Amino acid sequence: MKISETAQKNHDELFPGHVSVLAEKDPELIEVFDNFAFDEVLQHTSLDVKERQRVLLAALIAMQCVNEFKAMAKGALNVGVTPIELKEIVYQAVPYAGLGKVFDFLHATNAVLEENGIALPLEGQATTTAETRYGKGLEIVREAAGEAVDNLLKTMPDNQKHFATFLADNCFGDHFTRSGLSIQEREQLIFVMLASMGGAETQMKGHIRNNIRVGNDKQKLLDTLTVLLPFIGYPRTLTALHCLNEVAPEES
Known part of the structure; x- marks a missing residue:
């Protein structure tokens, strides 16, 4: 077996x-992997090269693959993913993977950017203040998740309501409201991270609903899973596919 012309072209890009x-x-192994990931798989997805790199970076953070992340981050910059987009992917991972997992990726991202002659810090992307983060967070969570957080605020026991407040002011108010990535891109990345880390199927189903609500339809999520498969493996891909089919069954 040899690496196909298409796989080589996509890899060289x-x-x-x-x-x-x-x-x-x-x-x-490399012949099998490259022919699969850079040729066969790409025949079954409509995601362009920049979008493919963005979702792979999110998956690699969730799986703690820092060396592959650094390689793919360099590739992402080569095909037009901007430094701000790269940073926002890493920042968006914090409320979903946790800073403990993201810490090394912050340093890795900074190293890749500086190696490419990009001065740090980058231009700030925050759009909220301490006074507005809760209100703006509620606005955007309603756009993405409907009344989910409002319902939690109404129904959770008093000693648990702070978790719902955190979802509004921190998860959405601090992170989702940032510029640099659209709401559709952020929801897609969250779906990717939850699928890639495993063990978060309940949350993943919620974000599948969010994706569909903001305009990322089922085919978009299927295309995303197709790109992820060579990197996250069959068990997590098929688990995510099962969740997707539960939330959005195929029309008969």
Whole structure:
């Protein structure tokens, strides 16, 4: 087996001039993987190269794959993902993966940006203040999730209501309201992270509903899972597919 012309072309678009050490030391695996991930899989998705890189970066954060993240971040910049978009993907991971998992990726992102001659810090993207974060958070959570947080605020026991407040002011008010990525892009990335980390199926179903509500239809999510498969594996891909089919069954 040899790496197909299409797979080589798609790989070179991300990593022009790159000589793979693994291709020399593990040629059989790399031939299989590259033909699958950079040719066969891409025949079944409509995501363009920039979108593919954005979702892969989110998946790699969720799975704690910092070395592959650094490689893919360089590829992302090569195909037009902006430094701000790259940073926002990492920032958006904080409320879903937690800072403990994201910490190393902040440093990795800074290293990649500085290696590319990009001065830090980047231009700020915050659009809320301490006074407005709760109100604006509620506005955007209603756009993405309907009345979900409002219902929690009404129905949760008093000693648990602060979790609903945190969803409004921190998860959405601090993070979702930032510029740099659209609400559709952020919901897609959250779906990716929840699918990739595993064990968050209840939350993933909620964000599948959110994705559909903001305009990312089922086919968009299927295209996203298709891109993820070679990187996150079959079990998590098929679990996410099961959740997607539960929330949005195929029309008969």
